[in-house]
Amino acid sequence: MARQRGGSPTALSTWRITTGDHAVADTLASSYGGIPHLWETNGGHSIEVLTRRDRVPVLLDGEASISLRMLMRGTGEAFHVCDGTRFLEPAAARGSVCGCPAGLADRKAAAKAGRGPTPEARLRFRLADLPELGAFSLTSTSWDFAEELPTLVGALNAADTPALCVLQYELVEFATLSGIDVSYRKPVVEVGRCASVAARSRTRPRADRAVPRPRDAQLQW
Numbered sequence: 714m715a716r717q718r719g720g721s722p723t724a725l726s727t728w729r730i731t732t733g734d735h736a737v738a739d740t741l742a743s744s745y746g747g748i749p750h751l752w753e754t755n756g757g758h759s760i761e762v763l764t765r766r767d768r769v770p771v772l773l774d775g776e777a778s779i780s781l782r783m784l785m786r787g788t789g790e791a792f793h794v795c796d797g798t799r800f801l802e803p804a805a806a807r808g809s810v811c812g813c814p815a816g817l818a819d820r821k822a823a824a825k826a827g828r829g830p831t832p833e834a835r836l837r838f839r840l841a842d843l844p845e846l847g848a849f850s851l852t853s854t855s856w857d858f859a860e861e862l863p864t865l866v867g868a869l870n871a872a873d874t875p876a877l878c879v880l881q882y883e884l885v886e887f888a889t890l891s892g893i894d895v896s897y898r899k900p901v902v903e904v905g906r907c908a909s910v911a912a913r914s915r916t917r918p919r920a921d922r923a924v925p926r927p928r929d930a931q932l933q934w
């Protein structure tokens with residue numbers, strides 16, 4: 714845990730990575746620390762590695778590596794999956810206007826009142842130190858992160874492809890007007906701030922990084 718000087722309080726946490734592949738888990742553990750072990754899950758990622766890393770250099774393939782959808786689970790009209798403007802699901806409504814407000818603040822208000830969906834952002838990336846392991850993903854339901862995505866897209870469009878970035882989780886803590894302490898975490902993506910890793914990854918053969926293997930692992934806090 715660390716605190717930023719002069720800014721808002723920030724705590725860093727180490728990354729937890731899940732995968733269904735024992736060889737991938739072993740490689741992650743030897744590079745990032747931690748011991749692979751099995752954990753209870755219904756999904757395919759049955760091995761987790763609690764790494765010792767709070768910052769992970771990653772490679773993002775531009776705008777295509779980011780997706781955002783809005784979700785409200787439930788039955789009937791309460792089931793709503795959209796891109797903010799048009800339905801993605803249910804399948805019968807796909808492509809039709811979903812009625813969500815245009816602004817994020819209004820969408821947030823609707824969600825808070827139980828009348829609208831909440832964001833689910835997904836990043837797909839490769840690990841800059843281990844690109845041969847293929848694609849990883851990170852899913853976030855943070856409104857702050859959703860709000861910052863256009864800025865991230867802009868930064869990625871201005872950067873090389875793949876863009877070398879650093880992933881970390883930031884703890885945001887504040888007190889509400891009524892005095893209640895609130896804290897939550899959001900992922901933070903720094904674009905192009907790790908020259909030493911950039912230099913190292915440039916020396917790798919390009920073919921190494923070109924085709925991610927079809928297995929997918931999940932990076933989570």
Ligand SMILES: [Zn+2]
Pocket residue numbers: 783793794795796797798799800811812813830
């Ligand atoms: Zn919608």
